Amino acid sequence: MSKPKLAIIPGANCAGCDYSLLDLGEKIIDVLIATEIAYWPTAADLKLEDLEKLPDGSIDIVLFEGAVNNDETEEMAKLARKKAKNLIAFGACACFGGIPGLANVASRDSILQKAYIKSLSTVNQQGIVPYKITKVDGGELTVPELLETVKSLDQVVKVDYYLPGCPPPLKLTADALVAALSGKLPPKGTVFGSMKSVCDDCKRIRENKRITEIKRYHQIVPDAEKCLLEQGIVCMGPATRGGCDAICPTVNIPCRGCMGPTSESRDQGARMLSALSSVIGLEGEAGVSDEDVRKLVLQIKDPLGTFYRYTLPKSIMRRVWGVRE
Amino acid sequence: MVEGEEIRIGVYVCHCGVNIAAVVDVKKVAEELSKVPNVVVAKDYQFMCSQPGQNIIVEDIKEHKLNRVVVAACSPRMHEPTFQRAVERGGLNPYLFEMANIREHCSWVHEKEKSAATEKAIKIVKAAVAKARLLKPLKVEKVKVIPRALVIGGGIAGIRASLDIANAGFEVHLVETRPSIGGNMARLDKTFPTLDCSQCILTPLMVEASRHPNITLHTYTDVVSIDGSVGNFKVKLLKKPRYVNEAKCTGCGVCVTKCPWTVPSEFDLGLGKRKAIYFEFPQAVPLIPVIDPEHCMYFQKGTCRACEKFCPPKAINFDQKPEEIELEVGAIILATGYGLYDVAKNMPEYGYRKYKDVITGLELERLVSATGPTKGHILRPSDGKEPKKVAIILCVGSRDEKHLRFCCRFGCVAGLKHAYYIVSHIPDAEVYICYRDIRTFGKGYEEFYERIRSYENVKFIRGSPMEILQDADGSLYFDVFDANTNRVVTLRPDLIVLETGIVPHPTFKEVAKVLKCSVGPDGFALELHPKLRPTETSVDGVFLAGAVQGPKDIPDTVAQAGAAASSAIALMSRGYVETIPYVSSINEDLCSGCGICQPLCAFDAISLVKKEDGKQVAKVDISKCKGCGVCVAACPSGAAQQLGFDDEQISAMVRTLTG
Numbered sequence: 008m009s010k011p012k013l014a015i016i017p018g019a020n021c022a023g024c025d026y027s028l029l030d031l032g033e034k035i036i037d038v039l040i041a042t043e044i045a046y047w048p049t050a051a052d053l054k055l056e057d058l059e060k061l062p063d064g065s066i067d068i069v070l071f072e073g074a075v076n077n078d079e080t081e082e083m084a085k086l087a088r089k090k091a092k093n094l095i096a097f098g099a100c101a102c103f104g105g106i107p108g109l110a111n112v113a114s115r116d117s118i119l120q121k122a123y124i125k126s127l128s129t130v131n132q133q134g135i136v137p138y139k140i141t142k143v144d145g146g147e148l149t150v151p152e153l154l155e156t157v158k159s160l161d162q163v164v165k166v167d168y169y170l171p172g173c174p175p176p177l178k179l180t181a182d183a184l185v186a187a188l189s190g191k192l193p194p195k196g197t198v199f200g201s202m203k204s205v206c207d208d209c210k211r212i213r214e215n216k217r218i219t220e221i222k223r224y225h226q227i228v229p230d231a232e233k234c235l236l237e238q239g240i241v242c243m244g245p246a247t248r249g250g251c252d253a254i255c256p257t258v259n260i261p262c263r264g265c266m267g268p269t270s271e272s273r274d275q276g277a278r279m280l281s282a283l284s285s286v287i288g289l290e291g292e293a294g295v296s297d298e299d300v301r302k303l304v305l306q307i308k309d310p311l312g313t314f315y316r317y318t319l320p321k322s323i324m325r326r327v328w329g330v331r332e
Numbered sequence: 333m334v335e336g337e338e339i340r341i342g343v344y345v346c347h348c349g350v351n352i353a354a355v356v357d358v359k360k361v362a363e364e365l366s367k368v369p370n371v372v373v374a375k376d377y378q379f380m381c382s383q384p385g386q387n388i389i390v391e392d393i394k395e396h397k398l399n400r401v402v403v404a405a406c407s408p409r410m411h412e413p414t415f416q417r418a419v420e421r422g423g424l425n426p427y428l429f430e431m432a433n434i435r436e437h438c439s440w441v442h443e444k445e446k447s448a449a450t451e452k453a454i455k456i457v458k459a460a461v462a463k464a465r466l467l468k469p470l471k472v473e474k475v476k477v478i479p480r481a482l483v484i485g486g487g488i489a490g491i492r493a494s495l496d497i498a499n500a501g502f503e504v505h506l507v508e509t510r511p512s513i514g515g516n517m518a519r520l521d522k523t524f525p526t527l528d529c530s531q532c533i534l535t536p537l538m539v540e541a542s543r544h545p546n547i548t549l550h551t552y553t554d555v556v557s558i559d560g561s562v563g564n565f566k567v568k569l570l571k572k573p574r575y576v577n578e579a580k581c582t583g584c585g586v587c588v589t590k591c592p593w594t595v596p597s598e599f600d601l602g603l604g605k606r607k608a609i610y611f612e613f614p615q616a617v618p619l620i621p622v623i624d625p626e627h628c629m630y631f632q633k634g635t636c637r638a639c640e641k642f643c644p645p646k647a648i649n650f651d652q653k654p655e656e657i658e659l660e661v662g663a664i665i666l667a668t669g670y671g672l673y674d675v676a677k678n679m680p681e682y683g684y685r686k687y688k689d690v691i692t693g694l695e696l697e698r699l700v701s702a703t704g705p706t707k708g709h710i711l712r713p714s715d716g717k718e719p720k721k722v723a724i725i726l727c728v729g730s731r732d733e734k735h736l737r738f739c740c741r742f743g744c745v746a747g748l749k750h751a752y753y754i755v756s757h758i759p760d761a762e763v764y765i766c767y768r769d770i771r772t773f774g775k776g777y778e779e780f781y782e783r784i785r786s787y788e789n790v791k792f793i794r795g796s797p798m799e800i801l802q803d804a805d806g807s808l809y810f811d812v813f814d815a816n817t818n819r820v821v822t823l824r825p826d827l828i829v830l831e832t833g834i835v836p837h838p839t840f841k842e843v844a845k846v847l848k849c850s851v852g853p854d855g856f857a858l859e860l861h862p863k864l865r866p867t868e869t870s871v872d873g874v875f876l877a878g879a880v881q882g883p884k885d886i887p888d889t890v891a892q893a894g895a896a897a898s899s900a901i902a903l904m905s906r907g908y909v910e911t912i913p914y915v916s917s918i919n920e921d922l923c924s925g926c927g928i929c930q931p932l933c934a935f936d937a938i939s940l941v942k943k944e945d946g947k948q949v950a951k952v953d954i955s956k957c958k959g960c961g962v963c964v965a966a967c968p969s970g971a972a973q974q975l976g977f978d979d980e981q982i983s984a985m986v987r988t989l990t991g
Contacts, residue, residue, distance in 0.1 A: 202921055202922055203921075203922060203923065203924040203969065203971075204924040204926060204968065204969040205924070206924040206925060206926040207924030207925065207947060213925065213926065213927040213940070213948065214927075215927075215931060216926075216927045216928050216930065216931050217931050234927070236926075244926065245924070245926035245928055245968035245969065246968035246969065249924065269922070269968075269969040269970055269971075270922065270970070271919075271922055271969060271970025271971065271979070272968070272969060272970040273979075273983075278967075278968045278969070278970070279968055281965055281966055281968070282926075282928045282966050282967070282968035285928065285932050285962070285965070285966035286928055286931060286932065286966070
């Protein structure tokens with residue numbers, strides 16, 4: 008019997024998910040022995056045409072990493088779906104749009120203008136902006152064209168499993184690979200991770216969730232034992248799916264939410280906003296004026312990047328054009 | 333209903349006479365709804381809430397084997413229980429019912445857009461059907477009510493409420509922080525407008541309360557904690573040591589006479605003196621003295637012991653310790669009363685506490701009282717002389733946006749009564765009443781005002797005084813602009829009486845915290861509804877009597893005390909309370925114990941508990957939960973859901989309405 012085929016296909020990614028596989032250490036050899044690599048541009052010398060040649064549905068496990076942000080990654084997503092028996096959205100970008108998804112606060116044109124013309128560090132006297140087709144002396148140059156909206160993998164094709172995280176926790180990756188290789192995959196649609204939030208694994212002591220002041224991480228040396236949120240640091244742990252063993256809070260870093268929403272939550276950012284606005288400024292509430300509340304809330308810097316760092320494309324918010332162009 | 337059973341929904345569209353049918357095409361609504369999946373029967377009827385209307389539901393449930401019912405009619409506020417009972421009569425769980433409001437939310441607000449209103453009504457009813465598909469049966473539990481009440485505060489409100497409850501045959505525990513019951517009313521000399529002697533009408537009630545077999549008095553006692561919920565409160569009291577054995581003491585008062593140490597009397601508001609061992613006042617109930625260790629020579633320096641030496645029944649016990657008392661009660665009445673606005677601190681322009689001859693109305697009551705510091709002679713504090721010219725200033729702190737916005741509701745008539753005191757004790761005295769408006773709304777009050785107004789030596793000046801100043805000779809004077817004569821008048825009174833605004837009694841803040849009951853912006857206890865539920869609070873089983881709820885005179889206080897008592901009696905004689913089915917439910921498999929919900933619960937229903945594996949989860953005490961949904965909205969993980977309003981049900985409605 009032939010070995011199961013494994014492909015790792017990149018979308019709009021930083022290759023961090025790739026590197027996280029190297030954390031498997033020597034066990035990666037077991038994976039390589041147990042599988043046949045069908046496509047993995049980072050590690051194996053296989054070309055796109057090798058992938059295209061394979062029969063549809065013939066690759067047992069396809070890990071797709073990265074968001075879908077241009078016509079090339081969109082093409083790759085469709086190809087991945089076509090060739091995969093089991094398509095796994097690998098990492099926060101594939102699952103929720105991730106960091107590239109934050110581009111959805113602006114339009115494609117304004118992003119290009121900012122990157123190639125307006126930013127202070129740009130020197131571009133000819134004002135060249137890389138559109139799909141650029142005419143140059145001697146012909147035309149083509150580059151992938153940015154989509155108007157950055158999407159998660161499942162906003163483009165049907166996804167079988169989700170393996171969130173930035174990068175995905177090694178333990179979960181190992182669980183998923185073992186399950187796939189042994190033919191014991193859970194029901195389709197399963198998200199690898201915990202049913203509970205990050206707080207469930209966090210060892211910090213939670214006592215009183217009344218928050219009267221929001222602090223940025225550099226402003227204090229947080230107490231190593233107490234809940235970070237209770238110390239005024241916005242920690243996304245309560246609204247974020249667990250399964251990462253709360254590694255960030257364990258080393259005094261607030262959770263940024265890379266595991267995405269919990270199993271019962273539709274919108275991670277909205278859930279966290281709702282939770283935080285409920286507990287903020289409770290002390291002596293009767294005497295709190297609108298202005299006090301405004302000041303308190305303005306202590307949260309970059310709210311979008313805080314609450315939707317990894318999940319903006321999957322949020323229930325709709326895009327409104329032209330407001331902040 | 334059995335798991336996996338086919339869902340069969342009956343939809344009933346009410347005409348509400350012409351209220352709905354004149355705008356919404358109810359026949360069309362029923363017809364459209366009959367096409368919706370799972371809807372087995374859809375009908376319209378003139379008055380669904382009528383007996384025949386309800387019977388249609390009962391019969392259809394049986395005939396069409398319905399297992400969900402939707403009624404499209406008015407607001408659920410009035411008739412949801414009506415239809416729930418009908419559904420129950422049909423043999424279904426009453427919570428397998430959903431109401432669609434097509435009157436307030438549709439026909440009443442879209443009178444001129446009939447066809448659009450019909451479309452909207454169809455959407456509203458379809459949304460209700462979408463929710464109805466996902467309804468689950470809910471349970472109501474009955475919890476026993478302990479037939480015993482706690483009354484906090486031993487003023488006239490607490491005494492009256494205690495007597496009413498005790499007379500109805502229930503046990504009452506009356507707690508008072510001072511050594512005697514009686515409260516502020518015991519300080520008054522006379523009550524308006526009848527000029528009854530205050531003590532003469534109060535003391536019989538005090539004595540009755542102390543002797544009533546159903547009443548246990550806890551004087552000189554504070555409330556430490558209150559846990560539990562309606563029907564089953566667990567109360568902890570702390571009885572402060574009197575250093576006098578209550579069982580042995582006969583109240584003879586020898587100890588007080590022999591005690592050589594004197595200090596200002598709290599009861600006389602500092603105008604008179606008391607001993608280090610003292611009775612709160614001569615008619616105190618219980619008539620047992622208290623040693624004030626702060627001023628007792630034995631406690632301070634280890635010497636004296638005069639009281640112990642002379643006490644005939646040997647009741648003095650310097651070793652007495654605070655005593656903790658635990659009680660279980662079914663109902664609680666809050667009757668902590670009022671305190672005076674701190675004029676000395678907040679309104680220095682009046683010179684109160686700076687000038688001895690500026691006193692409050694309550695202090696004047698003590699000066700007039702036969703048992704007061706001057707034995708009932710009005711003598712001014714500075715030199716003990718009889719004042720010949722007295723200014724009475726109304727609204728000191730009240731109805732003033734810089735101080736207290738509200739009216740104290742008795743200052744005007746009290747001021748009139750105080751004018752009466754002056755002219756009846758010192759017939760040649762002149763009294764000036766500085767007022768903004770005279771409000772004499774109570775029974776007999778206007779007549780009393782007319783009587784005082786007719787006195788030749790009582791003058792009314794419409795205006796608030798400017799700063800009260802002192803001349804080189806020590807006399808006080810102030811200017812006041814009289815709006816009636818358009819002139820500035822300068823007054824040089826011998827005595828100035830301030831009718832100060834009132835605030836909740838200082839002890840109320842602590843009690844409110846312990847009980848978690850809502851407090852209004854003015855600091856008084858917030859009633860559940862200002863008109864229809866004036867004695868109830870946000871905490872079930874806790875009722876309000878008297879000035880704890882807001883400024884009140886004696887008749888209103890006594891009336892509310894009776895109302896609060898009857899609410900408590902109703903609760904205890906029914907004997908049980910039903911839990912709310914729409915409570916919050918926290919799924920332990922999803923809860924990670926982050927703790928967001930816990931401080932938000934206004935009813936103290938959520939606690940964080942450690943499970944066997946050491947993990948923390950939030951737990952809801954459904955006997956305390958009111959189903960407000962605050963924790964559900966705040967839960968960042970979705971572990972908290974409100975039964976009857978879960979995410980799935982609400983999302984289904986939203987999808988139907990927006991889809």
